[in-house]
Amino acid sequence: MTREVASGRPVNAKASAALKAAALRLIRENGYDKVTIAAIAKEAGVARQTLYNRWNTKAELVLEAVFEETHNYAADPMLETAGDCRALLENFLIKVFQHLNVDGDILRALIAAAQQDRAFQDAFLADFVQPRERMMTALLHHAQEHGELSPNRDPEVISAMVHGAFWYRLLNRKPLDADYARAIVSEILDCRAPVR
Structure with missing residues (x-):
């Protein structure tokens, strides 16, 4: 589901956790279709590229967040x-x-x-x-x-x-x-x- 960063530099675990928490929080409040990648990154306080360093799409990010929540x-x-x-x-x-x-x-x-x-x-x-x-x-x-x-x-x-x-x-x-x-x-x- 997730992908490696091309440079080999590890993804910041704190930023990843913030992105997953932000995605769940925003989508629970507003619905999946109304939440954008930009909104998730802003809510998490990280650059959008940080998100794309780990996930290709919003769906992939949300899937990982939901699975961890299980x-x-x-x-x-x-x-x-x-x-x-x-x-x-x-x-x-x-x-x-x-x-x-x-x-x-x-x-x-x-x-x-x-x-x-x-x-x-x-x-x-x-x-x-x-x-x-x-x-x-x-x-x-x-x-x-x-x-x-x-x-x-x-x-x-x-x-x-x-x-x-x-x-x-x-x-x-x-x-x-x-x-x-x-x-x-x-x-x-x-x-x-x-x-x-």
């Missing part, structure tokens, strides 16, 4: 110390939904941007979607290893279905809340293989 809500679960798998799955989804409720408008804008730019679409998939899918898949494997998910179920397929369910709700501005998280987990864990 860790304030739903970081990679510590499976080795995890207890009840149902509670772990529910808590993870609840936290994911809390973030989607905060930055849903930004994510909808990024999804739209990805449809117009194949390179950004690839970055969005690799840098945002797939890491979250891997976390969910790992949780499902953990549930399977602990006997809470049938060995006949495919964790990767289930993970894709879970993401499809909440992306659909996000795109259609339908509620994403704790009740929906619990409903998804019930559909996953309470499903039993048919008796033969």
Whole structure:
């Protein structure tokens, strides 16, 4: 997603953090389409070229900022110390939904941007979607290893279905809340293989 500076000079970490914070703050207040690169640089108190030294486009900057923000809500679960798998799955989804409720408008804008730019679409998939899918898949494997998910179920397929369910709700501005998280987990864990 990010690129190296041609001169090999490292990008100032403080300036990068300021740019990401400014981008989120402005876009949350004004909407993605109304915020320009110039406005973000001005808000961050840095030169526009500093932004372009790290990101090619506004979408790339915002994607990195949003992905980092996800860790304030739903970081990679510590499976080795995890207890009840149902509670772990529910808590993870609840936290994911809390973030989607905060930055849903930004994510909808990024999804739209990805449809117009194949390179950004690839970055969005690799840098945002797939890491979250891997976390969910790992949780499902953990549930399977602990006997809470049938060995006949495919964790990767289930993970894709879970993401499809909440992306659909996000795109259609339908509620994403704790009740929906619990409903998804019930559909996953309470499903039993048919008796033969």
